[in-house]
Amino acid sequence: MNIGIWVLGDQLWHRQAAITTAPENTPIIIIESLAHIQQRPYHQQKLVLVWSAMRHFAAELRQQGKTVTYYEAAPNFATPLSEWVNLHQIQELRIMAPNDRPFLDKINHLQLPCKITIIPNNQFIWSETEFKQWASPRKRLLMEDFYREGRRRFNILMDGNKPIGGNWNFDKENRQPPKGKIAPPAPLWSEPDPITQAVISQVKSLHHIPTYGAASPFRWGVTREQALAVLDYFITYQLPDFGPYQDAMVTGQETMWHSLIAPYLNIGLLQPLEVITAAETAYHQRQLSLNSVEGFIRQVLGWREYMRGVYLYVDDDYANGNWFNHHHPLPDFFWDASQTDMNCLHQVLSQVERTGYAHHIQRLMVLSNFALIAGLSPQAVESWFHSAFIDAYDWVMQTNVMGMGLFADGGILASKPYAASANYIHKMSDYCGNCAYNYKLKTGAKACPFNFFYWDFLHRHRERLQKQGRISFILKNLDRMSEEELEEIRTLARNWHREQE
Structure with missing residues (x-):
């Protein structure tokens, strides 16, 4: 044959x-x-x-x-x-x-x-069959359970049957705000060779096909050799201090200590187990901080494998989820960052326009958070993410955006909606210091949209959110607001959408 x-x-x-x-x-x-x-x-x-x-x-x-x-x-x-x-x-x-x-x-x-x-696909650590065997007897598909099983199954950062260091994760040590002057190492980029330069010219000539962003300057690697160089650079210069500031956002520091390997993993130039092995080997040989190494490994062995597994496990109808019944259209500034005067959104969206990249907290707590509390259509938001990001694929964005970012699946994937006011962004970034709005205000002309949308979101969905144990206690703050204040918040939210639409 x-x-x-x-x-x-x-x-x-x-x-x-x-x-x-x-x-x-x-x-x-x-x-x-x-x-x-x-x-x-x-x-x-x-x-x-x-x-x-x-x-x-x-x-x-x-x-x-x-x-x-x-x-x-x-x-x-x-x-x-x-x-x-x-x-x-x-x-x-x-x-x-x-x-x-x-x-x-x-x-x-x-x-x-x-x-x-x-x-059958062999570019993941867990096969589709193995994930379904793990998931099928469970009432809830908790990532933490999956991650621990992966650590045991593949003997990653283990001391016999126990995790090295005594804890399965060190998240609490990896959420430091960017106080003072921080100086992450510059990322390792590649120069386009003649093949890449020809592709850049070709993409720029696609005038009859709608595209987003700019093709140049293009600095990503395009071969396995270049991808391995990026991985080695990360392990050597970025991984040692990756953990503490992995959630921080700083103007002008687009990559921080992040690895920039997701695009290469997602097209096959790197393999997940070799990435994990490189990090674990560096931990043992160079005595790197466990919170940094574990935090990075959890992103690959935990979240990446889990998101893909859930995507293949759930029904086809998952993509149509809209648990909060949100239907507002995507604002134009998602396609043109110059159209928003919210500095946090402007910083992240303009970065995405240039590079096709933003790190996980910029995606989750700025872009997805805003879309969630503003009541944007989950399908429109997911489609934009799929269009905009260099590492985006259907299997990546369905679960990450619809499930974790927008809670559109009603809690199949995330334990609570990742909704936050401007206070979170002020704590974890320097974006609020140069903004047209005041991060402290939820009413008035200078009120930050993240604030009035946050409280409007809690008010609109109070009954449903009351059943989410980890967020229900926040709802009590609504009782401390006067009806006049709540009405002004609702009015600001309605007027904002009218101006956009």
């Missing part, structure tokens, strides 16, 4: 399952689809990253002696696949299972003159 392999743009690993389970001389096809990138206005940095990484990966495969057919800017996937299958007389097309459900559905509906075989 003549076998062929289709390598997808987020499966750029030489040991991926479709390649390793096929005979050595099996022909490979890789396709750039213009139809695919028109599903939403993707960030130009992401298009450059994925297409350049795909082209570099194809070149590496050819250097290994493999037969690779590469289609640049094809109109769709179906046309080149049909041509290639007929040309090579392919009888079985093997594809490693995509992580995104919509793409798997697309594959299943392809009309090709050959058999299509889906090979």
Whole structure:
């Protein structure tokens, strides 16, 4: 039987399952689809990253002696696949299972003159089957339980049957506000080579296709060698002090001590277990602080694996969740940061426009928090996140945004809504110091929208939130407000939306 392999743009690993389970001389096809990138206005940095990484990966495969057919800017996937299958007389097309459900559905509906075989995905530590076996007997899918099971199962930071240091996590040590002058190391970036420069020019020329952000300056790595260099740089220079300020936000410090490896993990240039092993090895060999190493490992072994597992475990209808019944449209400033005078939003959104990146607290406690308390449509917010971020995929954003960020699933994933007033942003950033609004005020002309939206959110959903044990005590503060103050808060919230719409 003549076998062929289709390598997808987020499966750029030489040991991926479709390649390793096929005979050595099996022909490979890789396709750039213009139809695919028109599903939403993707960030130009992401298009450059994925297409350049795909082209570099194809070149590496050819250097290994493999037969690779590469289609640049094809109109769709179906046309080149049909041509290639007929040309090579392919009888079985093997594809490693995509992580995104919509793409798997697309594959299943392809009309090709050959058999299509889906090979289980091996780019995660937990297989889909293993996660379902862990999840199926449980009433609640708590990340902490999953994380501890992962530590035990893969013997990560363990001392026999107990966690090293006596605790499973050191979150309390990793929430320091950015007091005083802090000086994180500069991130390691890459210079575009001729292949990447050609992709940048191509992406800039896509005038007929809606996109977001800017393609240049482009500084991300596009090869496994460059991704490994970023990982090594992080382990050497950033991981030692990663923990304490991992939640902090500082103007002009876009990356802080964060690793910047998520884009590489999500397209296969790095593998999660090698990342975890590198961090754990550094802990033992260099006596790094346990709170920094554990905090980083929890992001990969815990949250990343958990989010993907939950995404594959829940029903297809998860994407339609809207527990709070929020329907306000996405404000225009999400697409153009210059249109907002809220400094925290301006800082984060302008950074995303330039780079396609923001760290997890900027995403959760600025962007998602605002969307939650302002009552924005969960589907509109998730679609924007998917468009805007360089590491975004359906499996990433469904659970992170719909579940953790917006509580649109009603608590399947998160134990409480991550709603906060301007006080949190003032504590964990320097954004409030140069803002048109006063972070202390919840009423009046200078009241911060984060404040009046926060209290309006609590008031609107008081009955539902009363059942959320970790947030119910905050609701008592509503009783201390006069009816006049509450009415002014509600009026400010309504007027804000009217001005936007």
